[in-house]
Amino acid sequence: MNQTQTVRARTGAPVQRKKKHATVVDVAAEAGVAVGTVSRFLNGQPIRKGNRAQIEKAIDTLGYTRNAVAASMKTEARHIVGILVPNISEFHAGLLEQFSRKIRRTGRAVMAYTHDLDSRSIMDGINFFQMHRVDAVVLDGVLSVADQLQQAVDDGLEVVLYDNDIPGLEADRVFVNHRQASRRGVEHLLELGHKRIGIISGSERDSAGRLRLAGYADAINDHGIDRDDELIKFGDWQESGGRDAMRRLMALPDRPTAIFSANYNMTIGALIWCHEHGVRIPDDLSIVSFDDVPAFRLHQPGITSIGQPADELAEAMTTLLMARFEKRDVHLHRELTVHCKLTLRGSTGPYRPQI
Numbered sequence: 001m002n003q004t005q006t007v008r009a010r011t012g013a014p015v016q017r018k019k020k021h022a023t024v025v026d027v028a029a030e031a032g033v034a035v036g037t038v039s040r041f042l043n044g045q046p047i048r049k050g051n052r053a054q055i056e057k058a059i060d061t062l063g064y065t066r067n068a069v070a071a072s073m074k075t076e077a078r079h080i081v082g083i084l085v086p087n088i089s090e091f092h093a094g095l096l097e098q099f100s101r102k103i104r105r106t107g108r109a110v111m112a113y114t115h116d117l118d119s120r121s122i123m124d125g126i127n128f129f130q131m132h133r134v135d136a137v138v139l140d141g142v143l144s145v146a147d148q149l150q151q152a153v154d155d156g157l158e159v160v161l162y163d164n165d166i167p168g169l170e171a172d173r174v175f176v177n178h179r180q181a182s183r184r185g186v187e188h189l190l191e192l193g194h195k196r197i198g199i200i201s202g203s204e205r206d207s208a209g210r211l212r213l214a215g216y217a218d219a220i221n222d223h224g225i226d227r228d229d230e231l232i233k234f235g236d237w238q239e240s241g242g243r244d245a246m247r248r249l250m251a252l253p254d255r256p257t258a259i260f261s262a263n264y265n266m267t268i269g270a271l272i273w274c275h276e277h278g279v280r281i282p283d284d285l286s287i288v289s290f291d292d293v294p295a296f297r298l299h300q301p302g303i304t305s306i307g308q309p310a311d312e313l314a315e316a317m318t319t320l321l322m323a324r325f326e327k328r329d330v331h332l333h334r335e336l337t338v339h340c341k342l343t344l345r346g347s348t349g350p351y352r353p354q355i
Contacts, residue, residue: 022062022064024038024039024042026062026064027058027059027064028058030058030062031051031054031055031058032054033051033054033055037051037055041105042105042107059105078132078133079107079109079135080108080109080110080111080132080134080135081103081109081110081135081136081138081321082113082128082129082134082136082137083096083099083111083137083139084112084114084115084122084125084140085113085115085139086115086116086140087114088114089265090264090295091264091293091310095313095314096110097310098311098313098315099138099314099317099318102314102315102317102318103318106318108135111129111132111134113128113129117142119142119145122139122142122144122145123145123148126145126148126149126152126157129157130152130155130157135321135325136157136158136159136321136325137152137158137160138159138161138317138321139159139160139161139162140162140163140164141161141162141163141164141165141166141207142164142166143166143206146166146168146169149169150168150169153169153170158321159171160172160173160174160317160320160321161174161175162175162317163175163176163208164206165207170333171333172320172321172324172333172334173334174316174317174336174338175335175336175337176313176337176338176339176340177339177340178208178211178212178215179211179212179214179215179218180215180339181215181306181339181340181342182212182213182214182216182219182260182262183215183216183219184215185215185260185290185304185306185342186199186216186219186220186288187223188288188304188342188344189260189288189348190219190220190223192348192349192350193350193351194257194258194351195257195351196228196231196254196255196256196257196258197216197220197256197257197258197260198231198232198233198249198256198258198260199213199216199231199232199259199261199262200235200241200242200245200246200249200259200262200266200267200270201213201216201233201234201235201262202234202235202236202237202262202263203234203236203237204234206237209237209262212262213232213262216260231249231256233245233248233249235262235266235269237262237263237265237266238266238269239265239266239268239269239272240269241266241269242261242267242268242270243269243270243272243273244269245269246259246269246270246274247273250277250279250285255354257285257351257352257354258285258286258287258348258351259285259286259287259288260287260289260290261287261290262290263289263291264289264290264291264292264293264295264296264305267287267291267296267303268295271287271299281301281346281347282301282348282349283349286348286349287347287348288304288306288348289303289304289305289306291308292305292306292307292308292341292343296345297345299347300346301345301347302345302347303345303347304342304346304347304348305343305345306340306341306342306343307340307341307342307343308338308340309338309339309340309341312338313338316336316338319336320334
């Protein structure tokens with residue numbers, strides 16, 4: 001009996017009594033930790049990793065939810081967090097799923113809004129969230145709305161930026177180590193003996209695009225190789241852009257023997273071009289991609305990739321938000337960095353001279 005239990009009144013007639021909702025005390029007992037530890041977890045404060053896992057398991061087992069109605073009577077909090085995403089792509093879908101889970105365990109819900117990188121749509125989303133008095137908004141930084149977003153912050157909106165920065169905006173930030181991770185991906189190709197390495201870069205309008213390109217340049221320079229701008233092509237983060245960039249790279253008289261692609265959409269486009277033109281991976285060309293998606297594990301050969309850990313990004317976002325909700329260090333804006341992982345698969349191989 002999960003939701004109700006049957007009892008009998010003195011008359012003998014069966015009645016239905018609602019099962020008592022789990023409390024913080026119940027969660028603490030189930031997890032084998034102190035009540036204060038559960039409270040710190042629910043408020044986004046640091047606790048030991050082992051305790052965190054036990055509490056999360058207890059919450060799932062007991063079906064515990066914080067009493068949002070009672071809490072909102074004591075404060076002005078709405079217990080809703082808004083998140084703006086460009087689209088429901090592989091990366092953003094995974095991030096949204098993990099973020100929703102993390103926030104749900106704090107007694108809040110997530111409201112999502114997609115904007116396709118359209119400035120007017122982004123501001124429509126911000127205005128929508130403000131009308132619904134959400135507690136905070138999480139979004140990928142887009143420079144074109146910097147002034148309007150700062151006005152929203154001035155009006156009291158709490159903001160967390162991820163993926164791309166908006167310099168000067170009064171907000172918390174969660175970013176992966178774009179530059180260092182990209183550098184490591186290119187270093188892997190250099191260690192395999194490749195010297196002529198091309199890059200399919202994202203947009204230089206975006207901080208992620210600039211940092212990933214800088215990581216590529218760092219690795220090339222560290223190995224004493226002169227930068228060749230012919231080997232730098234821009235795909236604007238899109239599949240079609242990746243396909244066209246690959247076409248232009250492979251049309252060079254001295255074409256590259258390896259490619260670093262700065263996101264998975266562009267990598268997909270590059271792989272499509274290679275398939276259409278009989279370029280064998282890695283026999284004719286080695287490829288490393290920023291972003292790791294399930295399709296790269298299924299591709300033959302598997303694609304060597306730099307994965308952005310959605311779970312850790314969501315955890316960092318939640319930590320920053322809970323600090324804001326608990327009014328801790330309210331005058332300071334923090335930036336947390338999440339480290340990416342390079343996963344080696346079959347798309348990279350030793351340098352082979354071109355015939």
